Amino acid sequence: DAGVTQSPTHLIKTRGQQVTLRCSPKSGHDTVSWYQQALGQGPQFIFQYYEEEERQRGNFPDRFSGHQFPNYSSELNVNALLLGDSALYLCASGTDYNEQFFGPGTRLTVL
């Protein structure tokens, strides 16, 4: 049984560009959350998807948007990239409000 998978592993973009990150949750999980982790910091909650709807959102601008598909996989889109968006983007899946299983993350570098 595969755990949470994310793609791509690494990504380099320039300021102003747009990026899409992808996540497949662990089998049996219906909830997907996205986190941003800057170097040396704890993960910061971006938003959570459940039943293809955004259920909760953290303090991130509208440039950050997402989607969940019927098979529970999810995408994170970031528009108009800024240098400060450089970070490790983590996807986590779970059921209800219990433990979160994190994927390996996507390392985004904005130049």
Added chain:
Amino acid sequence: GQQVMQIPQYQHVQEGEDFTTYCNSSTTLSNIQWYKQRPGGHPVFLIQLVKSGEVKKQKRLTFQFGEAKKNSSLHITATQTTDVGTYFCAGSSGNTGKLIFGQGTTLQVKP
């Protein structure tokens, strides 16, 4: 907004010594979770505490949830080199699914 503070930020110990990290929330939590992140890795779930005053043990690790459900601690007895990593607490208020992470405590163990 809700904040979760964690201290200390770093801890260097000699192998065999004990280690404790403390977590404090600005608001009452419905539950608190602990995660471990190895260098270059992703957060891995350790445990979830739900009840006021709850204490849980996992081998050499002891987790406590305060009576007021605003603070928590993780204590490791007789550290080993395999304990190296960053330990994060993450709190949730109400059944929102939104986890607020502390900044983490990075543990280094000298053999």
